[in-house]
Amino acid sequence: MLTIRLTRIGKRKQPTYRFIVSEKTRDPWGKALEILGHYNPRTSPSTFEVKEDRVKHWIGKGAQCSETVWNLFVDRKIVEGEKRRKVVISTRRKEKIAKKAEKKA
Numbered sequence: 001m002l003t004i005r006l007t008r009i010g011k012r013k014q015p016t017y018r019f020i021v022s023e024k025t026r027d028p029w030g031k032a033l034e035i036l037g038h039y040n041p042r043t044s045p046s047t048f049e050v051k052e053d054r055v056k057h058w059i060g061k062g063a064q065c066s067e068t069v070w071n072l073f074v075d076r077k078i079v080e081g082e083k084r085r086k087v088v089i090s091t092r093r094k095e096k097i098a099k100k101a102e103k104k105a
Helices: 052-060 067-075 091-104
Strands: 002-009 016-023 034-040 047-050
Antiparallel strands (some): 002 016
């Protein structure tokens, strides 16, 4: 299965990222099928360059996006749809948060 995901490049403590297409089971720092663009969250505003036609091509071929990549694409209106959740809070944790809120109130 193919996936579109981020791979980290750049110096230590100065991350920039590439959008790549690769096999899901492959190492993200290994060989990629194609580099689709790059993303630098450290600039103000963040730098985001991607080949939209190639992204749509790979999604049309059946490639899946990681949650982070999907949310970035939805923000930039490259793909249509809802944002995906990255963090799931367990019911046990939700109960603890509710109890803490009751004590404060």
